[in-house]
Amino acid sequence: MAKVSINLATGSLQKEDLIVGIDLGTTNSLVAFINPDGNPQVINDTGKGLLVPSIVHFNGDGSVKVGNEAKEYLISDPENTIFSVKRLLGRSYQDIARYRDFFSYKVIDDNTESLVKIKVGDKFFTPIELSGFILKELKERAEHALKTPVTRAVITVPAYFNDSQRQATRDAGKLAGLDVLRIVNEPTAASLAYGIGLNPEEEKTIAVYDLGGGTFDVSILKIQNGIFEVLATNGDTFLGGDDFDRAILNYWISENKLDAEALANDQTLTQGLRLKAEEAKKALTTQNLYNDALKGIPLAISKNKFEELISEKVQQTLDCCANALRDAGLKPEQIDEVIMVGGSTRTPLVKESVAEFFCKAVHDQINPDEVVALGAAIQSDILAGNRSDILLLDVTPLSLGIETMGGLMDVIIPRNSKVPTKAGRQYTTSVDGQVNMKISVFQGERDLVSENRKLAEFELKGIPAMPAGLPKVDINFLLNADGILTVQAIELRSGIKQEVEVKPTYGLSDDEVEQMLLDSIQHAQDDVQQRMLIEARTEAEQMVYTAERFLEKNLAFLQENEIVQTKNHIEALKASLNAGDKDLIHSKIDELNEYTHPFAERVMDMAIAQAMKGKQIE
Ligand code: ADP
Ligand code: MG
Numbered sequence: 082m083a084k085v086s087i088n089l090a091t092g093s094l095q096k097e098d099l100i101v102g103i104d105l106g107t108t109n110s111l112v113a114f115i116n117p118d119g120n121p122q123v124i125n126d127t128g129k130g131l132l133v134p135s136i137v138h139f140n141g142d143g144s145v146k147v148g149n150e151a152k153e154y155l156i157s158d159p160e161n162t163i164f165s166v167k168r169l170l171g172r173s174y175q176d177i178a179r180y181r182d183f184f185s186y187k188v189i190d191d192n193t194e195s196l197v198k199i200k201v202g203d204k205f206f207t208p209i210e211l212s213g214f215i216l217k218e219l220k221e222r223a224e225h226a227l228k229t230p231v232t233r234a235v236i237t238v239p240a241y242f243n244d245s246q247r248q249a250t251r252d253a254g255k256l257a258g259l260d261v262l263r264i265v266n267e268p269t270a271a272s273l274a275y276g277i278g279l280n281p282e283e284e285k286t287i288a289v290y291d292l293g294g295g296t297f298d299v300s301i302l303k304i305q306n307g308i309f310e311v312l313a314t315n316g317d318t319f320l321g322g323d324d325f326d327r328a329i330l331n332y333w334i335s336e337n338k339l340d341a342e343a344l345a346n347d348q349t350l351t352q353g354l355r356l357k358a359e360e361a362k363k364a365l366t367t368q369n370l371y372n373d374a375l376k377g378i379p380l381a382i383s384k385n386k387f388e389e390l391i392s393e394k395v396q397q398t399l400d401c402c403a404n405a406l407r408d409a410g411l412k413p414e415q416i417d418e419v420i421m422v423g424g425s426t427r428t429p430l431v432k433e434s435v436a437e438f439f440c441k442a443v444h445d446q447i448n449p450d451e452v453v454a455l456g457a458a459i460q461s462d463i464l465a466g467n468r469s470d471i472l473l474l475d476v477t478p479l480s481l482g483i484e485t486m487g488g489l490m491d492v493i494i495p496r497n498s499k500v501p502t503k504a505g506r507q508y509t510t511s512v513d514g515q516v517n518m519k520i521s522v523f524q525g526e527r528d529l530v531s532e533n534r535k536l537a538e539f540e541l542k543g544i545p546a547m548p549a550g551l552p553k554v555d556i557n558f559l560l561n562a563d564g565i566l567t568v569q570a571i572e573l574r575s576g577i578k579q580e581v582e583v584k585p586t587y588g589l590s591d592d593e594v595e596q597m598l599l600d601s602i603q604h605a606q607d608d609v610q611q612r613m614l615i616e617a618r619t620e621a622e623q624m625v626y627t628a629e630r631f632l633e634k635n636l637a638f639l640q641e642n643e644i645v646q647t648k649n650h651i652e653a654l655k656a657s658l659n660a661g662d663k664d665l666i667h668s669k670i671d672e673l674n675e676y677t678h679p680f681a682e683r684v685m686d687m688a689i690a691q692a693m694k695g696k697q698i699e
Contacts, residue, residue, distance in 0.1 A: 099114065099227070099229060099231065099233070099465075100114075100233040100234060100235060100262060100461035100462070100464060100465050101113065101114050101124070101219075101220075101223050101231055101233070101234045101235075101457075101458065101461060102114070102121070102234070102235045102237075102270070102454055102455070102456070102457025102458035102459070102460060102461045103216065103219055103234050103235065103236045103237065103254075103454065103457060104237050104267070104270070104453040104454035104457060105135070105167065105212060105215065105216065105236055105237065105238070105250065105253075106135055106167065106293060106294075106453075107135060107165055107167040107168060107293060107294060107295055107296050108134065108135060108165075108293055108294025108295060108321075108322075108424075109132040109133065109134055109135060109293075109294070109424070109450060110132075110133045110134075110135045110215050110216075110219055111123050111124075111131060111132055111133065111219075111450070111451060111453075111454035112124050112133075112219040112220070112222060112223045112234075112454065113451070113454040113455050113457060113458035114223065114227065114458050114461075115458050115459070115461070115462045115467070121274065121454075121455040121456075121458035121459050121462075122455075122458070123451045123454055123455065124222060124223050124226045124227065125226065126222035126223075126225050126226045127226070129148070129149070129222065130149070131451065132450060133147065133148040133149075133215065133218060133219060133222070134148050134149055134151065134152045134164075135164065135165070135166065135167065135215050136148065136151040136152050136155065136162060136163065136164045137151055137162070137163045137166070137211050137214045137215065138150070138151035138153075138154040138158065138161060138162045138163070139161045139162075139163075139201045139202065139204075140161070141202070145214055147214055147215055147217075147218035148218060155352070156348045156349070156351070156352040157348075159185035159186065160185065160186055160187065160201070161186070161201050161202065162185075162186065163186055163199060163201070163206075163211050165183070165184070165295060166199075166208050166211040166212055166215075167208075167212070168183075168296075168318070169188065169197050169199070169208040169211075170208045170209065170212055170246050170249045170250060170253070171196065171208070171242070171243070171245040171246030171247070171248065171249035171250070172196065172197055172208070172245075172246070173195060173196055173197060174188070174189070174190055174191060174195075174197050176197075177197060178190075180319065183319075186199060186200075186201065187199060187200035187201070189205065196208070196209075196245075196249070199211065208249065208253075209249050209252045209253045209256060210253075210256060212249070212250065212253035213252075213253045213254075213256030213257045214257075215253075216234075216236075216253055216254055216256075216257035216259060217256075217257035217258065219257075220234075220257055220258060220259055231259075232258065232259060232260055233259065233260045233261075233262055233461075234254060234259045234260070234261055234262065234461070235261070235262055235263045235264075235265055235457045235458075235460045235461040235464065236250055236251075236254055236259075236261055236263075236264055236265070236457070237264075237265050237266065237267045237270045237453050237454075237456075237457050238250050238264055238265075238266065238267065239266070239267050239291075239296075239298055239314075240266040240267065240268050240269075240298070240300040240302075240311045240314045241298060241300075241314045241316070244584045247264045247563075248584065250264055251264060251563075262461070262464050263460060263461075263464060263562060263563060264563055265456075265457060265460050266300070266309070266311065267289075267291060267300075267422065267453045268287075268289035268291070268300035268302055268309075268311075268420070268422070269302065269309040269456070269460075270452075270453045270454075270455075270456030270457045270459075270460060271289050271291075271420050271422045271452045271453050271456050272287060272289065272302065272304065272309065272418075272420060272456065273456040273459045273460060274447055274452045274453070274455040274456035274459060275418075275420060275444050275446075275447065275452075277304065277418055277420075278304040278307065278309060279459075281307040283304065284304065284305045285303075285304045285417045285418060286301065286302070286303050286304075286312070286411065286415060286417050287301070287302050287304065287416065287417060287418040287419070287420060288300070288301050288302075288402065288405070288406075288416045288418075288419045288420070288439060289302065289419075289420045289422055290398070290402065290419060290420070290421055290422065290426065290435050290443070291316075291422035291423045291426075292320075292321060292322070292398060292422075292423040292424075292425040292426050292431060293321050293322065293422075293423040293424060293425060294321045294322045294323055294423075294424065294425070295318075295319065295320075295321040295322075295323050296316065296317070296318050296319070296320070296321050297316045297317045297318075297320040297321055297397075297398050297401065297423075298314060298315070298316030298317075298401075299314065299315050299316055299398070299401050299402050299405045300313070300314045300405070301313045301314075301405050301406065301408075301409040301411065301416070308499075312408075312409035312411070313405045313406070313408035313409040314405060315401040315402070315404045315405035315408065316401050317397060317398070317401060320394060320397060320398065321423075321425055322359075322362070322423075322424055322425035324391070324394050325362050325387075325390075325391050325394070325425065325428065326355060326358040326359045326362060327358070328387075328390040328391055328394075329358035329361050329362060329382055329387065329390065330354055330355055330358040332382060332386070332390055333354065333358070333378070333380055333382070334354075337378050337379065339378070350375075350376065353375050353376075354375060354378075354380075357373060357375055357380050360373075361373070361380065361382055361387075362387065362428070363427070365382070365384045365387050365428075366427045366428055366429060368384070369383060369384045369385075370382075370383050370384065371383075384429075388430045391428070391430065392430070395430055395431055395434050396434075398431075398434075398435075399434060399435070399438050402435070402438055402439075403438075413438060413439045413440050414440055416439050416441070418444060419435060419436070419439045419441060419443040419444065420443070420444045420452070421435065421443050421444060421445045421449050422449050422452055422453060423449055423450065424449060424450040425449075426445065426449045427449060432445060477494060477496060477498050477500055477502075477560060477564070477585070478496060478594045479496050479524045479525055479526065479534075479585070479594060479597060479598075480492045480494065480495050480496040480524065480525065480526055481493055481494040481522070481523075481524050481536075481558055481560070481566060481585060482494070482522075482523055482524075483520055483521060483522055483523065483556060483568075484521040484523060484530040485508070486511060486615075486619040486622075486623075487615035487616065487618060487619040488529055488530050488531055488615065489528060489529065489530065489612060489615055489616070489619075490523055490525065490527060490528055490529065490530045490533055491506070493505065493506055493556070493558045494558050494560055496526065496598075498560070500560045500561065500562055500564060501559075501560060501561050501562045502559075502560050503557065503558060503559040503560070504557070504558050505555055505556055505557035505558065506555075506556055507553055507554065507555050507556075508554045508555075508556060509549070509550050509551065509552055509553060509554060510544065510547070510549050510550065510551070510552050510554075511549055511550075511623065511626075512549050512626070513546075513547075513548045513549045513630065514546040514547070514548075515544065515546075515549065515552075516542070516543060516544050516545070516546055517540050517541065517542050517543075517544065518540065518541045518544060518554060518570070519538065519539075519540050520538065520539055520540070520541060520556065520568065520570050520579075521535060521537075521538040522535070522536045522537045522538065522566070522568050522581070522583065523535055523536060524536050524585050525597050525601070526597060526598060526600075526601030527597075527600065527601050527604060527608055528608035528609065528611060528612040529608065529611060529612075529615075532600070532604070532608075533597075534597070536566070536583045536585055537568065537581045537583045539568075539570075539579055539581050540579070541554065541570040541572060541577065541578070541579045542577075542579070543575070543577050544572050544575065544577065545572075545574065545575050547574075549626075549627075551574075552572055552573075552574060553572065553573040553574060554570055554571070554572050554573070555569075555570070555571050555573060556568065556569070556570050557569045557570075557571075560585075564584060564585060565582060565583070565584050566582065566583050566584070566585050567580055567581070567582050568580060568581050568582075568583070613663050614661065614662075614663045614666075616663075617663040617666040617667055617670075618658055618663075618666060620666075620670060621654055621657070621658055621666050621669070621670055622658070624654065624670055624673060624674075625651055625654055625655060628647065628650075628651050628673060628677065629651065631677075631681070631684075632644060632647060632648070635684045638683075638684045638687050639680065639684065643680055646676060647673075647676065647677055650669070650672055650673040650676050650677070651673065653669050653672070653673075654666070654669040654670060654672075654673050656669075657669040
């Protein structure tokens with residue numbers, strides 16, 4: 082049962098587990114929640130509209146405006162008005178250098194691989210901070226409209242976002258005072274909004290076509306057992322509704338023979354025309370003709386003309402769809418459902434072309450600019466446990482484990498495990514008095530860690546000095562639903578612990594995952610041989626160590642020939658180590674064992690007898 086409490090500040094009833102869903106878009110952002118009747122709904126903070134333009138304006142006096150109020154400054158104060166910050170999120174300067182000219186504000190070029198910064202006046206901001214402003218605005222709107230504190234959210238990102246971009250989104254949420262429970266792919270959210278994938282029994286392959294303000298992307302998803310697997314993504318990061326506006330603007334300029342230079346010098350007129358162009362585009366989704374004027378300039382365009390102007394752009398999006406299908410190894414007929422996302426899919430030509438391409442009717446019943454936020458709200462409802470019948474799962478593509486003696490991979494979470502998941506194992510020290518233990522975390526399918534991918538390394542320090550084998554070190558792996566791995570090492574006797582957090586898929590492409598799997602199959606036999614050799618060697622080294630310590634400690638209890646013979650056996654074992662023959666090593670281990678066994682027992686008894694004299698055993 083959901084907990085209900087009363088908010089003392091507002092007097093309103095407050096459901097403690099309210100989690101909002103946020104679509105943090107390049108052009109527009111939205112926040113949605115599940116309303117009391119159980120349906121998702123975009124939050125409308127009175128009079129402010131559903132969409133919050135993803136724009137931040139900095140005033141000279143230090144005040145910050147977000148959304149429509151900031152949008153007004155795009156033309157009058159371009160240097161201090163930040164738009165499209167999503168394009169910079171989690172990016173280095175090198176990533177974005179190609180399209181540096183796109184931004185009218187200062188993106189700092191430090192020529193490094195570190196994340197970009199934006200200069201506004203004499204202040205520097207990171208894209209995380211700027212996105213944080215937008216998220217904070219959304220949070221406040223939600224709080225104002227719902228009259229309850231909002232501290233938890235699910236935020237969506239494009240399916241192609243890498244881990245650095247996902248982490249940046251998460252960090253932006255944190256800055257805005259939100260606990261980001263999950264980062265969800267936009268196409269997954271859109272699919273949820275249409276109820277596709279909510280039934281764990283259903284198996285479907287879907288295409289999500291997302292044409293927004295400045296970006297286009299298409300994702301092919303396979304939904305199975307409640308798992309949304311991204312089969313392929315494709316798109317164009319500089320293709321969207323803005324291009325449609327520009328096409329209309331250019332058409333009017335040429336129709337009216339307007340002077341390009343004069344226009345460049347009259348930003349107010351240009352901006353006015355641009356807004357009219359967008360208005361015309363929107364009108365043409367339901368009308369066949371748009372007719373208006375601005376400052377005596379006639380502004381008319383027919384739907385036919387508009388479609389002619391944008392047909393090439395629309396064709397480009399279909400080419401991307403074809404590429405995505407090719408990458409997924411599918412034909413258009415194999416796609417079960419097509420979902421339309423993004424404000425620009427309202428344009429009839431877009432809808433018709435996509436339907437024709439995939440040979441089926443597309444899903445366009447839900448507002449395309451709201452559908453992602455609505456799906457995010459459903460995801461948040463699932464996380465809140467209000468839809469306990471549904472569990473969204475993901476699988477980990479590669480095994481996760483740690484390095485053990487001899488550079489071997491000890492798998493703790495095997496590949497294809499459903500996440501979230503946790504697993505652990507107990508380890509001990511290999512040397513007497515060992516106080517530090519190095520823990521190296523790897524990912525991959527090979528038996529040797531040197532062939533796998535290192536994710537992290539840390540040291541568990543301050544283990545109390547004990548004989549080898551006595552400390553008990555539990556190593557626990559916790560892989561959360563976002564694929565973030567927490568590795569914790571704890572020495573049970575002393576309680577000391579240490580932990581690290583890593584993102585195993587960071588910087589890893591699907592191709593690389595595939596290659597790693599292929600390698601492991603190809604090398605399976607060699608790997609087994611090598612593992613057995615290393616295990617034999619490790620056992621031998623351990624044995625040599627113990628035997629030498631044994632001699633040292635118990636000289637007094639041994640006869641001269643026993644000492645000499647034991648030493649000979651130890652030397653023989655040592656000599657066998659580098660021959661690369663595990664059977665030889667095993668035979669030498671056995672010989673040493675057999676030789677020392679009889680007197681080892683005798684010595685033990687004597688040593689214990691000696692020790693007991695001084696100590697009382699209770
Ligand atoms: P993003 O995901 O990039 O933040 P949106 O999904 O909000 O963007 O899409 C914004 C784009 O949708 C803008 O270019 C806007 O002009 C366009 N758009 C909104 N309504 C319509 C409409 N009725 N017809 C055509 N395009 C529209
Ligand atoms: Mg969008």
